[in-house]
Amino acid sequence: VDVHISLDGAGDRTDRIYRQLQDAILDGRLRPGERLPPTRELAQRLAVSRNTVAAAYDRLTGEGFLVGRVGAGTFVGAAIERPSRPRSAPAGTSVQPRAIWASVVPFTAPPTAGARYDFRVGVPDVSLFPLDSWRRRLAHAASRASLGRGEYAGPGGDPTLTRAIARHIGVSRSVRASGSDVLVTHGAQQALDLIGRVLVEPGMTVATEEPGYPPARQLFRTHGAHVAAVPVDREGLVVGALPETARLIYTTPSHQFPLGMSMSLARRSALLDWADRNGAVIIEDDYDTEFRFGHRPLEPLQSLDRSGRVIYVGTFAKTMFPGVRLGFLVAPESLRTALRRAKQLTDWYGDPFAQQALAGFIDDGDLSRHLRRANRVYAARHEQVIASLEQEAADLLEVVPSAAGLHVCARLREPRRVDVARAIAAASPHGVRVIQLADYCSRPPDRDGLVIGYGMITVDRIHAGLLELVGALRHAG
């Protein structure tokens, strides 16, 4: 390996080479079995005599840090007792981030170890995903031919992909868009970030749903927004409760996150009217409704919008898998140039290989086939969660009606009768992993509950898992 050694300054050179190599071995930068440069080569590089380097190597060899193999070279010894001495950056307290970052909390998922009944939210079942097809497409995309001349690309995303996405969301969600309207992003989260960069002025009011999606809320705060939590009822976001000052509204109308209801048509019209009257922009986050169980969902806000106020955001994190980090937005014409420039300033244009692979995956029908198959699986799980809750906990929990997505929300029938956090903690040793509704609230909710994901649990385990959970809830009552 090409190890970095500095001989600037004074002191015995052999000693300094010795110490720097020893340091690198102890903190793990040089790993057991790695080959060191020959003494002649290192001596040349450091502009010292070969003996200076050889003496350092000899000392390290004598102490067991290095081993010489005749004819092969010098290697880091295999059996070195390594004190745990991770190399970390200097602590330093004189430089600090902006104050806002002290209040940004990471959203931690429940531990996966020992999860027998995994009801985590927002994660699809990766075992359903056609990985062979995806792998072939990625390998093909990473060929010399697709590399072209290796130049930087434009910020909008691979044109074959933007056309494929436009067709796909046109058919499956009746979003009105052509390829040039689509901007490919690193997941929905980057789409929200770009929108924040382009629209949020410091101090501007951004309305988000309560309960709602914490990463969106926190993101807009870091852009300097004042984030207002607006309640939702059974028809979705309560338009009458929007603060007059809101100029950006983040909403999940097709499958409210995390409660799960769909925004009624009357509410959709009222929201569009409100935005029009108040000069606000609406972000429609349609994160998981390609999984739906029942009749066709209502038209998205984007296709009902007549005055160019809606930005539609989508993701492949659920329809494929979260690690793919591919999402997109469709914005009104008036915002398009700025959003593309923001994308370019942020990361130029994302991963061209994954984008090409996805274009073929959509165009050849693999995505639709996968969605049809996965839909049947999730429909059965969705039905089982509801049936089990109704059978075992109808007196305790009210299931929020929903017909899409990868989770169901169940709220306590009586406010504060049960300590939900205690019940979740009690169910955890039995292998139950689930998230509390309060975790998605910016203030304690009147009626707490559970958000029950079924992406990670097979249908045959759902009833037993919910039995454990309901038992723990009754105990915590």
Ligand SMILES: Cc1ncc(COP(=O)(O)O)c(C=O)c1O
């Ligand atoms: C409301 C909501 N929006 C968006 C996403 C997906 O974001 P991303 O594409 O950044 O993974 C999620 C994932 O859990 C979500 O719950």
